[in-house]
Each structure stands twice: as structure tokens, then as C-alpha cells.
Amino acid sequence: MAKITFITSDEETITLEGTSGSVMALAVDNGIPGIDGDCGGVCSCATCHVHVAPEDMEKTGSASEIETDMLELDDNADEYSRLCCQIDITDAIDGVVLKVAK
């Protein structure tokens, strides 16, 4: 079980709990605004972009090469950017705070 907190572009804070699957799927199932997950989680659409809180980067890890390639063309991306379809929900990410990019 992991608690994941999303901060939307309207500064709304929503905390969800999940046990498996991707963070994107959890967000979409719970209607988090700004996370669409159009491609279902295969890293082709970049509609699940989040900024991980700097102190949580150790828990989520940084973006993979393919993610970075997707993100490098997004003007809004920085070193804390992740596509959350590529973050699996495990106990290891309990407590992370993610700021929705869109």
C-alpha cells in the first residue's frame, strides 16, 4: 500500500492509495485533472507528466531514456519531470508528492 499525493494545476491536493499498477492508472481511475493517460501507459503520448517533489526523487527514481526523449521537447519539463505511467506503485513510493504539470 502506498499513499500518493497529487497537486493539480489549480493547487488542489488529492491523496490516493494504491497497491499495484502504474501511478497514471491510479490517477486516471480517480479523475485527477491534468492526467489523461491517453495511450494507456506505453510512453507515447506524454499526457501524464508530473513533477516529483525534489525530496521524493530518490523514491521514484529519475526518468528513463525514452521518457527523457519524450520530455525534452516539453517546455515545461525539468529534472524532476516524470511520465507517471512509468512509475509503478509499490511500498517504495509511499508518501510521494507529485505536482501535475498540465
Place this chain on the structure above:
Amino acid sequence: MKKSEFPDPFENTRESKGYGEMDDQDDPVTMLLRHKDVRKSAHNYKTFQSGATPGRIVIPSEVNIRETRQIPFEVDPPVHGIYRALVEPWFKRPLQPEYQEKLAEQIANIVDEVLQEDSVEVVTDFALKLQSRALTLLLNTPFSESETWISWGTHVFRSEGEALDGDKANILYNYIDAEIERASKNPTGDMYSILLDSEFEGRKLTKEEVKGVMVLTFAGGRDTVINAVTNAIAYLAEHPESLERLRKEPEITGKTVEEMIRYFSPLTQMGRVVTEDTFVCEHAAKADTRVSLCWASANRDAKVFENPNEIVMDRKINPHVGFGFSHHNCLGATHARQIMKILLQTLAEKVGSFEIFDCKENIEDLHHFKRKVGFHSINMKFNPLTK
């Protein structure tokens, strides 16, 4: 070769020099073939613009048959973003459960229909009908409108043996003009009425702007959806183990849809007009010439995709550009993805096997490249699943 095999005609040229060249009505095109170049150039709207003469970024060019600017497709940022934000919520409606229920009912009905037949021509009797009926949901217009659209045939611009058909385009434009007039006099909850009531920078959208969005909606999702649907069925017909896998592992359906979009790449390429002298793959691209972003080639780039010429149903990382990339990525993608997902689910649920009798391939002539993009016709039988 299997009928559902779609060879990659770009491989050698993509690997050796990275670009191809084709002529198109005396307005030649430099085709970008590599995944990285295609994505970078799609993102760089300042050097590679969409807001050129209407019809010029389409290949084959529609400059001679169209004056209406398609919106937001033929507009560059930042104005593009304003139009896009205006129409995007409408095009995200396919994510709503009630939209998906209606679509599922339409698709179940059409599959039930063809299960009764001894022989079905899938392009006309299945894919065209499915696409036209589903479009009534996207437009929120009466179901009966689909009969008119079905009567237009598979491509609203192209007819047999002729790349561009002005008369056929006029059928569409006249129809849209009439619909806009109707909605202007008697607004309903349909897409025409919603657009006419939309605000753009403090004023209502003009009828010409509404027409631009509607032409894009009709044209962009016509042969692309028809090819995706037909090709997917041809693939499942020749890969019964894949149909079986969708039954046993329905959770991979979404990934299979993405993989089919990558492999089939229903839209081969999209053009841009170069605004300043530049280089692509060390090849000079002069201002006011055209380049194309060749999605179909990028989607087979072995630098990005392992086993690029195979359908890997559960491909986990799949950064394909089948719906384009960056600012102008496909507005209708949400609708198209739902069609494909529900189609695969419905076929897995109802169809036991398929038999292909005969087919006529649709080969695009891209000058130095010949690319199979789908079928002109494919006759098949759908056998019901017996439990």
C-alpha cells in the same frame, strides 16, 4: 507474404541517409524518415510551419481543391493553442463512460450483423459503416446522418484511380455549409452548434472557422480509421492465437491498440513548409519548400523499436508517432483509440475465427517508395465464437 503483413518500404533509405524525396504536383517534398528527426521537426513549428497556404501541408497537396483553412491543424502556435483549447474538451468526450457504452452498442450491432453473412467486404460493409456511425457520437448528431456519410464512399477526397477529386470534396463542403446554416438557425447540442457558440478572443467563431474545424474532423478520421479497423481485422484473421490472447488477457487490449497504430500507421506522413533555409539530415532544406514528417517510417525505426516489423501485442514501451507528435498531435486520437479498443474487445468476445477469401491491397505511390496502407477491398467470413 501474409495478407496482413505491412512491409516497411523506408528501411534502407532511413538507415543510409535518413531522408527521402518525392514529387507532388510540382511542389516536391523532402521526407524525414528517422524517429528522432520526425519528432524534433514536429516540435519545431517556427522552422517547419503548418500555417501555410491551406492544403499545402497535406500530401498529396490539396491547394488546388480547398480554400478553407483546417483548424487547429493549419494554424501555428500561439494562436493554434487557443483554438486547440477551445475544441479539446469536446474531443475528449470519448473518455466518458456513457460515450463508450453507446460506441460499444454500435460496434456490437455491426459485428452481430456480419456474423450472419457468408461473405463480407470488410472495407465497405464493416469499417466504413463503423466509422460513419461512430462519427455521429463524436459530432453528437442523429444516427441517421451516418447513412449519408456511408453513401460518400471510403474517402471524401479521393476516388478510384484519382488522387484528388474536387467534385467529391465539394460534396463534403456543401454538406458542411448546409449543416452550419441549419445549426445557426436552430441550434442543438451538436458539434456545429457548440462551435458556433464558442468564444475566440472575445468574439464568436466565424462560420468559416467552424467549417475549418468540421472539415478537419470529417477528413482526418475517415480513411485513417477505416484502414486501422480493416487492417486490425485482417491481422486477427491470420493470427488466431492473437485473438485467443485478447480473450485470455483482456488487460493487454490497450497496449495492442497502440501497437497496431504503430505497425499500421494509418497516416503515412504529414507535411510542413520550411520558413527559413535549414538542414535536415545534412541535406539542405530551402525556405518555402516542403518537408514531411513520415510517421510510418519513424514507427519502424530499429533505433527505437525492437523487432519493429512485428506486432508485439503487449509492447510495454511504445513511443510511436502514429497519432503524430507535439503541438499538432491527432485531435481525434481519443475517439480513434476508443473505437479500436472496443472493436478488439467485441471481436474477442463474439468471433471465433475469420476466413479471408480474397483482397485487393491499397498501395500508396510515394514516388520512390510504394507503401501498403490498407486494402481497397477484402472479402472475409466472420465465424461466431462457440462456447
